[in-house]
Amino acid sequence: MKEHKRIGILTSGGDCAGLNAAIRAAVYRAVGTYGWEVLGIRQATHGLMSRPPNVINLNIEKVEPILTQGGTMLGTTNKGDPFAFPMSDGSVQDRSSEIIEGYRLLQLDALIGIGGDGSLAILRKLAQQGNLNLVGIPKTIDNDVGSTELSIGYHTAATIATEAIDRLHFTAASHSRVMIVEVMGRDAGHIALRSGIAGGADVILIPEIPYSLEKICDQIQERQKQGKNYCLIVVAEAVRTESGDALTTKDFHGESRLRGIGQYLADKIAACSGAETRVTVLGHVQRGGTPTMTDRVIGSAFGVAAVDLIAEEKYDRMVIWHNREVDSVPIAEAIAQYRAIDPNDILVKTARSMGICLGN
Known part of the structure:
Protein backbone atom coordinates (compact mmCIF):
# COMPACT_ATOMS: atom_id res chain seq x y z
CA MET A 1 0.00 0.00 0.00
CA LYS A 2 1.30 3.44 -0.93
CA GLU A 3 2.07 5.31 2.29
CA HIS A 4 1.65 8.87 0.98
CA LYS A 5 -1.47 9.51 -1.02
CA ARG A 6 -2.90 12.48 -2.88
CA ILE A 7 -6.68 12.40 -2.83
CA GLY A 8 -9.34 14.62 -4.34
CA ILE A 9 -12.73 15.56 -2.93
CA LEU A 10 -15.70 17.12 -4.69
CA THR A 11 -19.34 17.94 -4.04
CA SER A 12 -21.85 17.30 -6.80
CA GLY A 13 -25.55 17.94 -7.37
CA GLY A 14 -27.64 20.32 -5.29
CA ASP A 15 -26.04 21.99 -2.29
CA CYS A 16 -27.16 21.37 1.28
CA ALA A 17 -26.11 21.96 4.86
CA GLY A 18 -23.45 19.62 6.24
CA LEU A 19 -21.25 19.35 3.15
CA ASN A 20 -18.53 21.49 4.70
CA ALA A 21 -18.55 19.30 7.81
CA ALA A 22 -17.77 16.27 5.63
CA ILE A 23 -15.02 18.10 3.73
CA ARG A 24 -13.51 19.33 6.98
CA ALA A 25 -13.51 15.89 8.61
CA ALA A 26 -12.00 14.25 5.53
CA VAL A 27 -9.15 16.77 5.55
CA TYR A 28 -8.58 16.37 9.29
CA ARG A 29 -8.37 12.58 8.89
CA ALA A 30 -6.33 12.52 5.68
CA VAL A 31 -3.85 15.24 6.63
CA GLY A 32 -3.81 14.95 10.41
CA THR A 33 -3.81 11.16 10.73
CA TYR A 34 -2.29 9.83 7.52
CA GLY A 35 -0.15 12.76 6.37
CA TRP A 36 -1.75 12.78 2.91
CA GLU A 37 -2.36 15.65 0.52
CA VAL A 38 -5.96 16.68 -0.21
CA LEU A 39 -7.09 18.61 -3.28
CA GLY A 40 -10.56 20.16 -3.28
CA ILE A 41 -12.07 20.09 -6.77
CA ARG A 42 -14.18 23.14 -7.56
CA GLN A 43 -17.61 22.96 -9.20
CA ALA A 44 -17.81 19.16 -9.15
CA THR A 45 -16.71 17.38 -12.33
CA HIS A 46 -16.53 20.72 -14.15
CA GLY A 47 -13.35 21.37 -12.15
CA LEU A 48 -11.79 18.23 -13.61
CA MET A 49 -12.75 19.35 -17.13
CA SER A 50 -10.89 22.66 -16.73
CA ARG A 51 -7.31 22.96 -17.93
CA PRO A 52 -5.49 23.15 -15.68
CA PRO A 53 -7.97 21.40 -13.37
CA ASN A 54 -9.68 23.87 -11.04
CA VAL A 55 -8.56 22.77 -7.58
CA ILE A 56 -7.55 24.14 -4.20
CA ASN A 57 -5.08 22.59 -1.79
CA LEU A 58 -6.92 21.78 1.44
CA ASN A 59 -5.15 21.78 4.78
CA ILE A 60 -6.43 21.80 8.35
CA GLU A 61 -5.99 25.55 8.72
CA LYS A 62 -8.10 26.19 5.62
CA VAL A 63 -11.01 23.95 6.63
CA GLU A 64 -10.98 24.56 10.38
CA PRO A 65 -13.59 27.41 10.33
CA ILE A 66 -16.10 25.88 7.86
CA LEU A 67 -17.95 23.49 10.18
CA THR A 68 -20.92 25.80 10.80
CA GLN A 69 -21.18 27.15 7.26
CA GLY A 70 -23.98 26.09 4.92
CA GLY A 71 -23.46 25.15 1.28
CA THR A 72 -20.09 23.89 0.08
CA MET A 73 -16.79 25.71 0.05
CA LEU A 74 -15.90 23.86 -3.17
CA GLY A 75 -18.97 24.87 -5.15
CA THR A 76 -21.14 22.39 -6.98
CA THR A 77 -23.32 21.89 -10.04
CA ASN A 78 -26.32 19.78 -10.97
CA LYS A 79 -26.09 20.55 -14.69
CA GLY A 80 -24.12 19.04 -17.51
CA ASP A 81 -24.06 15.24 -17.70
CA PRO A 82 -20.44 14.63 -18.78
CA PHE A 83 -21.55 11.78 -21.05
CA ALA A 84 -23.91 14.15 -22.90
CA PHE A 85 -22.58 17.58 -22.08
CA PRO A 86 -24.52 20.53 -23.59
CA MET A 87 -22.26 22.68 -25.74
CA SER A 88 -22.70 26.37 -26.62
CA ASP A 89 -23.74 25.52 -30.20
CA GLY A 90 -26.68 23.43 -28.96
CA SER A 91 -25.00 20.07 -29.53
CA VAL A 92 -24.09 17.52 -26.87
CA GLN A 93 -20.69 15.95 -26.46
CA ASP A 94 -19.22 13.09 -24.43
CA ARG A 95 -16.63 14.80 -22.22
CA SER A 96 -16.08 11.93 -19.82
CA SER A 97 -12.51 11.38 -21.06
CA GLU A 98 -11.62 14.96 -20.08
CA ILE A 99 -12.69 14.28 -16.49
CA ILE A 100 -10.69 11.08 -16.36
CA GLU A 101 -7.69 12.92 -17.84
CA GLY A 102 -8.13 15.63 -15.17
CA TYR A 103 -7.91 12.96 -12.46
CA ARG A 104 -4.69 11.68 -14.05
CA LEU A 105 -3.19 15.18 -14.45
CA LEU A 106 -3.67 15.76 -10.73
CA GLN A 107 -1.98 12.41 -10.03
CA LEU A 108 -4.76 11.45 -7.65
CA ASP A 109 -4.68 8.13 -5.84
CA ALA A 110 -8.40 8.30 -5.02
CA LEU A 111 -11.45 10.54 -5.22
CA ILE A 112 -14.16 11.18 -2.63
CA GLY A 113 -17.43 12.12 -4.30
CA ILE A 114 -20.20 13.63 -2.18
CA GLY A 115 -23.54 13.45 -3.96
CA GLY A 116 -27.00 12.00 -4.31
CA ASP A 117 -27.98 8.93 -6.30
CA GLY A 118 -27.75 10.74 -9.66
CA SER A 119 -24.32 12.25 -9.00
CA LEU A 120 -22.96 9.02 -7.58
CA ALA A 121 -24.22 7.06 -10.59
CA ILE A 122 -22.34 9.41 -12.92
CA LEU A 123 -19.19 9.35 -10.79
CA ARG A 124 -19.26 5.57 -10.63
CA LYS A 125 -19.65 5.33 -14.40
CA LEU A 126 -16.61 7.60 -14.79
CA ALA A 127 -14.67 5.52 -12.28
CA GLN A 128 -15.50 2.29 -14.07
CA GLN A 129 -14.55 3.76 -17.44
CA GLY A 130 -11.28 5.30 -16.26
CA ASN A 131 -10.34 2.78 -13.57
CA LEU A 132 -10.49 5.53 -10.95
CA ASN A 133 -10.48 4.83 -7.21
CA LEU A 134 -13.78 6.24 -5.97
CA VAL A 135 -15.41 6.41 -2.53
CA GLY A 136 -18.89 7.92 -2.15
CA ILE A 137 -20.59 9.96 0.57
CA PRO A 138 -24.40 10.30 0.38
CA LYS A 139 -25.99 13.73 0.55
CA THR A 140 -29.52 14.77 -0.31
CA ILE A 141 -32.11 16.76 1.58
CA ASP A 142 -34.69 14.25 0.30
CA ASN A 143 -33.01 11.43 2.30
CA ASP A 144 -33.86 8.99 -0.48
CA VAL A 145 -30.45 7.44 -1.24
CA GLY A 146 -30.80 3.69 -0.80
CA SER A 147 -29.02 1.71 1.93
CA THR A 148 -28.44 4.63 4.30
CA GLU A 149 -30.78 5.75 7.06
CA LEU A 150 -29.46 9.32 6.88
CA SER A 151 -27.93 11.47 4.16
CA ILE A 152 -26.13 14.77 4.67
CA GLY A 153 -28.52 17.73 4.47
CA TYR A 154 -31.78 16.01 5.35
CA HIS A 155 -31.94 16.86 9.04
CA THR A 156 -31.32 20.58 8.44
CA ALA A 157 -33.92 20.73 5.66
CA GLY A 288 -29.37 26.91 3.12
CA GLY A 289 -28.48 28.12 6.56
CA THR A 290 -26.41 26.75 9.39
CA PRO A 291 -26.29 22.94 9.51
CA THR A 292 -27.94 21.31 12.49
CA MET A 293 -26.01 19.31 15.05
CA THR A 294 -27.09 16.08 13.34
CA ASP A 295 -25.84 17.12 9.91
CA ARG A 296 -22.53 18.29 11.37
CA VAL A 297 -22.06 14.99 13.21
CA ILE A 298 -23.19 12.77 10.31
CA GLY A 299 -21.09 14.76 7.85
CA SER A 300 -18.05 14.48 10.12
CA ALA A 301 -18.50 10.75 10.63
CA PHE A 302 -18.90 10.20 6.88
CA GLY A 303 -15.82 12.27 6.04
CA VAL A 304 -13.62 10.29 8.41
CA ALA A 305 -15.04 6.94 7.25
CA ALA A 306 -14.51 7.79 3.56
CA VAL A 307 -10.82 8.50 4.17
CA ASP A 308 -10.46 5.28 6.14
CA LEU A 309 -11.91 3.33 3.20
CA ILE A 310 -9.18 4.83 1.01
CA ALA A 311 -6.55 3.90 3.59
CA GLU A 312 -7.84 0.32 3.44
CA GLU A 313 -8.00 0.56 -0.38
CA LYS A 314 -11.68 -0.36 -0.37
CA TYR A 315 -12.99 1.44 -3.42
CA ASP A 316 -16.29 1.61 -5.30
CA ARG A 317 -18.06 1.85 -1.94
CA MET A 318 -20.34 4.40 -0.29
CA VAL A 319 -20.35 5.14 3.44
CA ILE A 320 -23.75 4.77 5.11
CA TRP A 321 -25.43 5.36 8.47
CA HIS A 322 -27.01 2.15 9.74
CA ASN A 323 -28.06 1.07 13.23
CA ARG A 324 -26.41 4.15 14.77
CA GLU A 325 -23.06 3.32 13.18
CA VAL A 326 -21.11 4.15 10.03
CA ASP A 327 -20.71 1.28 7.60
CA SER A 328 -20.20 1.00 3.84
CA VAL A 329 -21.80 -0.78 0.91
CA PRO A 330 -20.98 -1.07 -2.80
CA ILE A 331 -22.05 2.13 -4.59
CA ALA A 332 -24.01 0.11 -7.14
CA GLU A 333 -26.05 -1.44 -4.34
CA ALA A 334 -26.62 1.91 -2.63
CA ILE A 335 -28.04 3.63 -5.71
CA ALA A 336 -29.90 0.67 -7.20
CA GLN A 337 -33.18 2.04 -5.87
CA TYR A 338 -34.23 5.14 -4.04
CA ARG A 339 -35.52 5.05 -0.48
CA ALA A 340 -39.23 5.86 -0.55
CA ILE A 341 -41.61 5.91 2.41
Whole structure:
Protein backbone atom coordinates (compact mmCIF):
# COMPACT_ATOMS: atom_id res chain seq x y z
CA MET A 1 0.00 0.00 0.00
CA LYS A 2 1.30 3.44 -0.93
CA GLU A 3 2.07 5.31 2.29
CA HIS A 4 1.65 8.87 0.98
CA LYS A 5 -1.47 9.51 -1.02
CA ARG A 6 -2.90 12.48 -2.88
CA ILE A 7 -6.68 12.40 -2.83
CA GLY A 8 -9.34 14.62 -4.34
CA ILE A 9 -12.73 15.56 -2.93
CA LEU A 10 -15.70 17.12 -4.69
CA THR A 11 -19.34 17.94 -4.04
CA SER A 12 -21.85 17.30 -6.80
CA GLY A 13 -25.55 17.94 -7.37
CA GLY A 14 -27.64 20.32 -5.29
CA ASP A 15 -26.04 21.99 -2.29
CA CYS A 16 -27.16 21.37 1.28
CA ALA A 17 -26.11 21.96 4.86
CA GLY A 18 -23.45 19.62 6.24
CA LEU A 19 -21.25 19.35 3.15
CA ASN A 20 -18.53 21.49 4.70
CA ALA A 21 -18.55 19.30 7.81
CA ALA A 22 -17.77 16.27 5.63
CA ILE A 23 -15.02 18.10 3.73
CA ARG A 24 -13.51 19.33 6.98
CA ALA A 25 -13.51 15.89 8.61
CA ALA A 26 -12.00 14.25 5.53
CA VAL A 27 -9.15 16.77 5.55
CA TYR A 28 -8.58 16.37 9.29
CA ARG A 29 -8.37 12.58 8.89
CA ALA A 30 -6.33 12.52 5.68
CA VAL A 31 -3.85 15.24 6.63
CA GLY A 32 -3.81 14.95 10.41
CA THR A 33 -3.81 11.16 10.73
CA TYR A 34 -2.29 9.83 7.52
CA GLY A 35 -0.15 12.76 6.37
CA TRP A 36 -1.75 12.78 2.91
CA GLU A 37 -2.36 15.65 0.52
CA VAL A 38 -5.96 16.68 -0.21
CA LEU A 39 -7.09 18.61 -3.28
CA GLY A 40 -10.56 20.16 -3.28
CA ILE A 41 -12.07 20.09 -6.77
CA ARG A 42 -14.18 23.14 -7.56
CA GLN A 43 -17.61 22.96 -9.20
CA ALA A 44 -17.81 19.16 -9.15
CA THR A 45 -16.71 17.38 -12.33
CA HIS A 46 -16.53 20.72 -14.15
CA GLY A 47 -13.35 21.37 -12.15
CA LEU A 48 -11.79 18.23 -13.61
CA MET A 49 -12.75 19.35 -17.13
CA SER A 50 -10.89 22.66 -16.73
CA ARG A 51 -7.31 22.96 -17.93
CA PRO A 52 -5.49 23.15 -15.68
CA PRO A 53 -7.97 21.40 -13.37
CA ASN A 54 -9.68 23.87 -11.04
CA VAL A 55 -8.56 22.77 -7.58
CA ILE A 56 -7.55 24.14 -4.20
CA ASN A 57 -5.08 22.59 -1.79
CA LEU A 58 -6.92 21.78 1.44
CA ASN A 59 -5.15 21.78 4.78
CA ILE A 60 -6.43 21.80 8.35
CA GLU A 61 -5.99 25.55 8.72
CA LYS A 62 -8.10 26.19 5.62
CA VAL A 63 -11.01 23.95 6.63
CA GLU A 64 -10.98 24.56 10.38
CA PRO A 65 -13.59 27.41 10.33
CA ILE A 66 -16.10 25.88 7.86
CA LEU A 67 -17.95 23.49 10.18
CA THR A 68 -20.92 25.80 10.80
CA GLN A 69 -21.18 27.15 7.26
CA GLY A 70 -23.98 26.09 4.92
CA GLY A 71 -23.46 25.15 1.28
CA THR A 72 -20.09 23.89 0.08
CA MET A 73 -16.79 25.71 0.05
CA LEU A 74 -15.90 23.86 -3.17
CA GLY A 75 -18.97 24.87 -5.15
CA THR A 76 -21.14 22.39 -6.98
CA THR A 77 -23.32 21.89 -10.04
CA ASN A 78 -26.32 19.78 -10.97
CA LYS A 79 -26.09 20.55 -14.69
CA GLY A 80 -24.12 19.04 -17.51
CA ASP A 81 -24.06 15.24 -17.70
CA PRO A 82 -20.44 14.63 -18.78
CA PHE A 83 -21.55 11.78 -21.05
CA ALA A 84 -23.91 14.15 -22.90
CA PHE A 85 -22.58 17.58 -22.08
CA PRO A 86 -24.52 20.53 -23.59
CA MET A 87 -22.26 22.68 -25.74
CA SER A 88 -22.70 26.37 -26.62
CA ASP A 89 -23.74 25.52 -30.20
CA GLY A 90 -26.68 23.43 -28.96
CA SER A 91 -25.00 20.07 -29.53
CA VAL A 92 -24.09 17.52 -26.87
CA GLN A 93 -20.69 15.95 -26.46
CA ASP A 94 -19.22 13.09 -24.43
CA ARG A 95 -16.63 14.80 -22.22
CA SER A 96 -16.08 11.93 -19.82
CA SER A 97 -12.51 11.38 -21.06
CA GLU A 98 -11.62 14.96 -20.08
CA ILE A 99 -12.69 14.28 -16.49
CA ILE A 100 -10.69 11.08 -16.36
CA GLU A 101 -7.69 12.92 -17.84
CA GLY A 102 -8.13 15.63 -15.17
CA TYR A 103 -7.91 12.96 -12.46
CA ARG A 104 -4.69 11.68 -14.05
CA LEU A 105 -3.19 15.18 -14.45
CA LEU A 106 -3.67 15.76 -10.73
CA GLN A 107 -1.98 12.41 -10.03
CA LEU A 108 -4.76 11.45 -7.65
CA ASP A 109 -4.68 8.13 -5.84
CA ALA A 110 -8.40 8.30 -5.02
CA LEU A 111 -11.45 10.54 -5.22
CA ILE A 112 -14.16 11.18 -2.63
CA GLY A 113 -17.43 12.12 -4.30
CA ILE A 114 -20.20 13.63 -2.18
CA GLY A 115 -23.54 13.45 -3.96
CA GLY A 116 -27.00 12.00 -4.31
CA ASP A 117 -27.98 8.93 -6.30
CA GLY A 118 -27.75 10.74 -9.66
CA SER A 119 -24.32 12.25 -9.00
CA LEU A 120 -22.96 9.02 -7.58
CA ALA A 121 -24.22 7.06 -10.59
CA ILE A 122 -22.34 9.41 -12.92
CA LEU A 123 -19.19 9.35 -10.79
CA ARG A 124 -19.26 5.57 -10.63
CA LYS A 125 -19.65 5.33 -14.40
CA LEU A 126 -16.61 7.60 -14.79
CA ALA A 127 -14.67 5.52 -12.28
CA GLN A 128 -15.50 2.29 -14.07
CA GLN A 129 -14.55 3.76 -17.44
CA GLY A 130 -11.28 5.30 -16.26
CA ASN A 131 -10.34 2.78 -13.57
CA LEU A 132 -10.49 5.53 -10.95
CA ASN A 133 -10.48 4.83 -7.21
CA LEU A 134 -13.78 6.24 -5.97
CA VAL A 135 -15.41 6.41 -2.53
CA GLY A 136 -18.89 7.92 -2.15
CA ILE A 137 -20.59 9.96 0.57
CA PRO A 138 -24.40 10.30 0.38
CA LYS A 139 -25.99 13.73 0.55
CA THR A 140 -29.52 14.77 -0.31
CA ILE A 141 -32.11 16.76 1.58
CA ASP A 142 -34.69 14.25 0.30
CA ASN A 143 -33.01 11.43 2.30
CA ASP A 144 -33.86 8.99 -0.48
CA VAL A 145 -30.45 7.44 -1.24
CA GLY A 146 -30.80 3.69 -0.80
CA SER A 147 -29.02 1.71 1.93
CA THR A 148 -28.44 4.63 4.30
CA GLU A 149 -30.78 5.75 7.06
CA LEU A 150 -29.46 9.32 6.88
CA SER A 151 -27.93 11.47 4.16
CA ILE A 152 -26.13 14.77 4.67
CA GLY A 153 -28.52 17.73 4.47
CA TYR A 154 -31.78 16.01 5.35
CA HIS A 155 -31.94 16.86 9.04
CA THR A 156 -31.32 20.58 8.44
CA ALA A 157 -33.92 20.73 5.66
CA ALA A 158 -36.55 18.99 7.79
CA THR A 159 -35.73 21.26 10.73
CA ILE A 160 -36.14 24.40 8.60
CA ALA A 161 -39.48 23.09 7.31
CA THR A 162 -40.62 22.41 10.88
CA GLU A 163 -39.66 25.93 11.95
CA ALA A 164 -41.67 27.38 9.05
CA ILE A 165 -44.73 25.34 10.02
CA ASP A 166 -44.35 26.52 13.62
CA ARG A 167 -44.48 30.14 12.49
CA LEU A 168 -47.47 29.63 10.22
CA HIS A 169 -49.66 28.30 13.04
CA PHE A 170 -50.06 31.80 14.45
CA THR A 171 -50.87 33.65 11.24
CA ALA A 172 -53.23 30.85 10.15
CA ALA A 173 -55.14 31.09 13.44
CA SER A 174 -55.18 34.89 13.37
CA HIS A 175 -56.86 34.99 9.95
CA SER A 176 -58.85 31.72 10.10
CA ARG A 177 -57.02 30.41 7.07
CA VAL A 178 -55.91 27.15 5.53
CA MET A 179 -52.14 27.39 5.20
CA ILE A 180 -50.41 25.11 2.69
CA VAL A 181 -46.66 24.59 3.05
CA GLU A 182 -44.97 23.12 -0.03
CA VAL A 183 -41.67 21.46 0.87
CA MET A 184 -39.02 19.80 -1.24
CA GLY A 185 -39.12 16.10 -2.02
CA ARG A 186 -38.39 15.19 -5.64
CA ASP A 187 -39.32 11.52 -5.32
CA ALA A 188 -39.97 10.84 -1.64
CA GLY A 189 -41.93 12.48 1.16
CA HIS A 190 -39.48 12.21 4.06
CA ILE A 191 -39.26 15.97 4.68
CA ALA A 192 -43.03 16.44 4.47
CA LEU A 193 -43.85 13.53 6.78
CA ARG A 194 -41.35 14.33 9.52
CA SER A 195 -41.76 18.10 9.51
CA GLY A 196 -45.54 17.68 9.32
CA ILE A 197 -45.61 15.49 12.42
CA ALA A 198 -43.12 17.67 14.28
CA GLY A 199 -44.91 20.88 13.31
CA GLY A 200 -48.39 19.69 14.22
CA ALA A 201 -49.83 19.70 10.70
CA ASP A 202 -53.45 18.66 10.18
CA VAL A 203 -52.88 17.21 6.69
CA ILE A 204 -49.69 15.72 5.23
CA LEU A 205 -49.50 14.75 1.56
CA ILE A 206 -46.61 12.66 0.22
CA PRO A 207 -46.04 11.10 -3.22
CA GLU A 208 -46.10 7.56 -1.81
CA ILE A 209 -49.75 7.77 -0.68
CA PRO A 210 -52.58 8.70 -3.10
CA TYR A 211 -55.00 11.30 -1.80
CA SER A 212 -58.56 12.47 -2.28
CA LEU A 213 -59.50 16.15 -2.25
CA GLU A 214 -62.81 15.13 -0.71
CA LYS A 215 -60.97 13.60 2.27
CA ILE A 216 -58.90 16.74 2.72
CA CYS A 217 -61.97 18.98 2.64
CA ASP A 218 -63.72 16.66 5.08
CA GLN A 219 -60.80 17.11 7.48
CA ILE A 220 -61.00 20.91 7.18
CA GLN A 221 -64.77 20.97 7.69
CA GLU A 222 -64.54 18.61 10.67
CA ARG A 223 -62.09 20.98 12.31
CA GLN A 224 -64.45 23.87 11.63
CA LYS A 225 -67.27 21.97 13.35
CA GLN A 226 -65.00 21.51 16.36
CA GLY A 227 -64.46 25.26 16.53
CA LYS A 228 -60.94 25.09 15.08
CA ASN A 229 -60.81 27.94 12.64
CA TYR A 230 -57.63 27.12 10.77
CA CYS A 231 -55.78 24.20 9.16
CA LEU A 232 -52.15 23.49 8.25
CA ILE A 233 -51.35 21.32 5.25
CA VAL A 234 -47.83 20.12 4.38
CA VAL A 235 -47.27 18.79 0.86
CA ALA A 236 -44.17 17.41 -0.84
CA GLU A 237 -43.40 19.04 -4.19
CA ALA A 238 -43.57 15.68 -6.01
CA VAL A 239 -47.21 15.07 -5.07
CA ARG A 240 -49.34 14.91 -8.21
CA THR A 241 -52.79 16.21 -8.95
CA GLU A 242 -55.72 14.07 -7.87
CA SER A 243 -55.86 12.66 -11.41
CA GLY A 244 -52.17 11.73 -11.34
CA ASP A 245 -50.60 14.55 -13.37
CA ALA A 246 -47.18 15.90 -12.38
CA LEU A 247 -47.07 19.67 -12.08
CA THR A 248 -43.87 21.06 -13.59
CA THR A 249 -42.55 24.20 -15.17
CA LYS A 250 -39.66 24.73 -17.58
CA ASP A 251 -36.85 27.05 -16.56
CA PHE A 252 -34.80 29.34 -18.80
CA HIS A 253 -32.60 26.42 -19.87
CA GLY A 254 -35.56 24.26 -20.81
CA GLU A 255 -35.25 21.92 -17.83
CA SER A 256 -38.44 20.76 -16.11
CA ARG A 257 -38.83 21.61 -12.44
CA LEU A 258 -41.45 20.36 -9.99
CA ARG A 259 -43.61 23.35 -9.13
CA GLY A 260 -47.22 24.19 -8.49
CA ILE A 261 -48.82 21.48 -6.33
CA GLY A 262 -49.32 23.91 -3.45
CA GLN A 263 -51.29 26.40 -5.56
CA TYR A 264 -53.24 23.60 -7.23
CA LEU A 265 -54.36 22.35 -3.83
CA ALA A 266 -55.13 25.88 -2.63
CA ASP A 267 -57.53 26.50 -5.51
CA LYS A 268 -59.24 23.13 -5.11
CA ILE A 269 -59.54 23.38 -1.34
CA ALA A 270 -60.90 26.92 -1.46
CA ALA A 271 -63.56 25.74 -3.90
CA CYS A 272 -64.66 22.68 -1.92
CA SER A 273 -64.41 24.06 1.62
CA GLY A 274 -64.96 27.77 1.24
CA ALA A 275 -61.88 28.39 3.37
CA GLU A 276 -59.51 31.26 2.68
CA THR A 277 -56.32 29.54 1.58
CA ARG A 278 -52.70 30.67 1.30
CA VAL A 279 -49.56 28.92 0.01
CA THR A 280 -45.96 29.09 1.22
CA VAL A 281 -43.34 27.44 -0.99
CA LEU A 282 -40.14 26.94 0.99
CA GLY A 283 -37.99 25.95 -1.98
CA HIS A 284 -34.26 26.51 -1.61
CA VAL A 285 -34.63 27.98 1.87
CA GLN A 286 -34.45 24.34 2.98
CA ARG A 287 -30.99 23.93 1.45
CA GLY A 288 -29.37 26.91 3.12
CA GLY A 289 -28.48 28.12 6.56
CA THR A 290 -26.41 26.75 9.39
CA PRO A 291 -26.29 22.94 9.51
CA THR A 292 -27.94 21.31 12.49
CA MET A 293 -26.01 19.31 15.05
CA THR A 294 -27.09 16.08 13.34
CA ASP A 295 -25.84 17.12 9.91
CA ARG A 296 -22.53 18.29 11.37
CA VAL A 297 -22.06 14.99 13.21
CA ILE A 298 -23.19 12.77 10.31
CA GLY A 299 -21.09 14.76 7.85
CA SER A 300 -18.05 14.48 10.12
CA ALA A 301 -18.50 10.75 10.63
CA PHE A 302 -18.90 10.20 6.88
CA GLY A 303 -15.82 12.27 6.04
CA VAL A 304 -13.62 10.29 8.41
CA ALA A 305 -15.04 6.94 7.25
CA ALA A 306 -14.51 7.79 3.56
CA VAL A 307 -10.82 8.50 4.17
CA ASP A 308 -10.46 5.28 6.14
CA LEU A 309 -11.91 3.33 3.20
CA ILE A 310 -9.18 4.83 1.01
CA ALA A 311 -6.55 3.90 3.59
CA GLU A 312 -7.84 0.32 3.44
CA GLU A 313 -8.00 0.56 -0.38
CA LYS A 314 -11.68 -0.36 -0.37
CA TYR A 315 -12.99 1.44 -3.42
CA ASP A 316 -16.29 1.61 -5.30
CA ARG A 317 -18.06 1.85 -1.94
CA MET A 318 -20.34 4.40 -0.29
CA VAL A 319 -20.35 5.14 3.44
CA ILE A 320 -23.75 4.77 5.11
CA TRP A 321 -25.43 5.36 8.47
CA HIS A 322 -27.01 2.15 9.74
CA ASN A 323 -28.06 1.07 13.23
CA ARG A 324 -26.41 4.15 14.77
CA GLU A 325 -23.06 3.32 13.18
CA VAL A 326 -21.11 4.15 10.03
CA ASP A 327 -20.71 1.28 7.60
CA SER A 328 -20.20 1.00 3.84
CA VAL A 329 -21.80 -0.78 0.91
CA PRO A 330 -20.98 -1.07 -2.80
CA ILE A 331 -22.05 2.13 -4.59
CA ALA A 332 -24.01 0.11 -7.14
CA GLU A 333 -26.05 -1.44 -4.34
CA ALA A 334 -26.62 1.91 -2.63
CA ILE A 335 -28.04 3.63 -5.71
CA ALA A 336 -29.90 0.67 -7.20
CA GLN A 337 -33.18 2.04 -5.87
CA TYR A 338 -34.23 5.14 -4.04
CA ARG A 339 -35.52 5.05 -0.48
CA ALA A 340 -39.23 5.86 -0.55
CA ILE A 341 -41.61 5.91 2.41
CA ASP A 342 -43.32 2.60 3.07
CA PRO A 343 -47.08 3.26 3.53
CA ASN A 344 -46.81 0.99 6.59
CA ASP A 345 -43.88 2.95 8.02
CA ILE A 346 -44.03 3.62 11.76
CA LEU A 347 -44.19 7.36 11.14
CA VAL A 348 -47.16 6.92 8.81
CA LYS A 349 -48.88 4.97 11.58
CA THR A 350 -47.86 7.66 14.07
CA ALA A 351 -49.40 10.41 11.95
CA ARG A 352 -52.66 8.54 11.48
CA SER A 353 -52.84 7.74 15.20
CA MET A 354 -52.58 11.44 15.98
CA GLY A 355 -55.51 12.31 13.72
CA ILE A 356 -53.39 13.70 10.89
CA CYS A 357 -55.05 13.22 7.51
CA LEU A 358 -52.77 11.68 4.88
CA GLY A 359 -55.31 12.27 2.14
CA ASN A 360 -56.83 8.81 2.00
